[in-house]
Amino acid sequence: MNIVSQEHQKSGQQPTEQVTYAAPYVDIEPAESGYVLRAEMPGVNRNGIQITVEDGNLVLVGQQQPLSVSGEALHRETRQLSYRRVYELDPSIDADRISARIDQGILTVNLQKAENLKPRRITLE
Amino acid sequence: MNIIRYQNQGSSDLAKAFDRFAVLRGELDRLFDSSFAPVFRTPDSFSRWVPALDVYQDKDQFTVVAELPGLKKEDIELSLHDGVLTISGERKQEKKGEEGYRSERFFGRFQRSVTLPTGVDGNKVKATYQDGILKVVLPKAEEAKPKQIEVSVG
Numbered sequence: 001m002n003i004v005s006q007e008h009q010k011s012g013q014q015p016t017e018q019v020t021y022a023a024p025y026v027d028i029e030p031a032e033s034g035y036v037l038r039a040e041m042p043g044v045n046r047n048g049i050q051i052t053v054e055d056g057n058l059v060l061v062g063q064q065q066p067l068s069v070s071g072e073a074l075h076r077e078t079r080q081l082s083y084r085r086v087y088e089l090d091p092s093i094d095a096d097r098i099s100a101r102i103d104q105g106i107l108t109v110n111l112q113k114a115e116n117l118k119p120r121r122i123t124l125e
Numbered sequence: 126m127n128i129i130r131y132q133n134q135g136s137s138d139l140a141k142a143f144d145r146f147a148v149l150r151g152e153l154d155r156l157f158d159s160s161f162a163p164v165f166r167t168p169d170s171f172s173r174w175v176p177a178l179d180v181y182q183d184k185d186q187f188t189v190v191a192e193l194p195g196l197k198k199e200d201i202e203l204s205l206h207d208g209v210l211t212i213s214g215e216r217k218q219e220k221k222g223e224e225g226y227r228s229e230r231f232f233g234r235f236q237r238s239v240t241l242p243t244g245v246d247g248n249k250v251k252a253t254y255q256d257g258i259l260k261v262v263l264p265k266a267e268e269a270k271p272k273q274i275e276v277s278v279g
Contacts, residue, residue, distance in 0.1 A: 025231075026227060028227040038219065041257070042193065042258050074181065075178070078190065104194060104197075104255075105192075105257020
């Protein structure tokens with residue numbers, strides 16, 4: 001599982017604060033008019049989700065709610081990090097029609113192809 | 126504390142050997158936190174879902190936390206037997222359609238067990254499932270709680 005700490009080399013500026021992310025596990029499937037992407041982000045609710053499109057990239061960020069448990073950890077496997085994953089966006093996807101929801105830690109993103117890119121029949125004059 | 130990674134459901138030696146690979150791989154993925162893990166990860170016969178699990182303790186209770194994204198409440202089974210908490214269940218695929226472009230997620234059955242170090246009161250165990258996180262609170266049995274003993278010198 002994944003640590004991606006990037007963003008800094010691109011702009012060339014000094015990192016002010018290094019944030020460590022985990023890469024969520026993702027499935028991508030073809031859907032009716034585009035794709036559907038599902039990312040596993042346990043511990044994230046709708047307030048922690050941030051989806052942006054920049055420079056043709058789809059950036060998915062999920063911030064975990066702090067775990068409320070009392071006492072000391074006897075055994076720990078969860079990483080309790082924020083999640084981040086970046087995908088190059090297919091140019092045929094309509095960035096204005098991306099929709100998303102999160103349910104029990106699964107972020108579902110619907111990516112639809114732009115209307116004018118769908119195959120269409122041209123009638124002769 | 127004893128953390129049992131899995132309980133084998135298959136009976137053949139081969140199935141057991143494959144299970145061991147799967148568990149080892151789950152551990153290695155977590156240990157290395159490798160940037161490449163999702164890239165090389167494809168659910169195959171050597172991998173199976175080993176949900177991450179934490180155990181916390183304070184003076185009154187244990188809390189077991191497991192990352193189980195994408196389940197339905199009714200698909201999670203919990204049992205407490207002889208001080209061993211077992212979390213099991215099944216994750217069903219949202220939609221079984223065409224082959225996906227990318228598949229990193231696991232589906233199917235999972236099971237994890239935790240042996241709790243001291244007695245718990247089985248009647249007071251409470252579980253919640255929110256944002257894909259299962260939290261089980263197990264209050265310690267009265268006799269297992271730390272006690273202050275007055276020593277009278279006389």
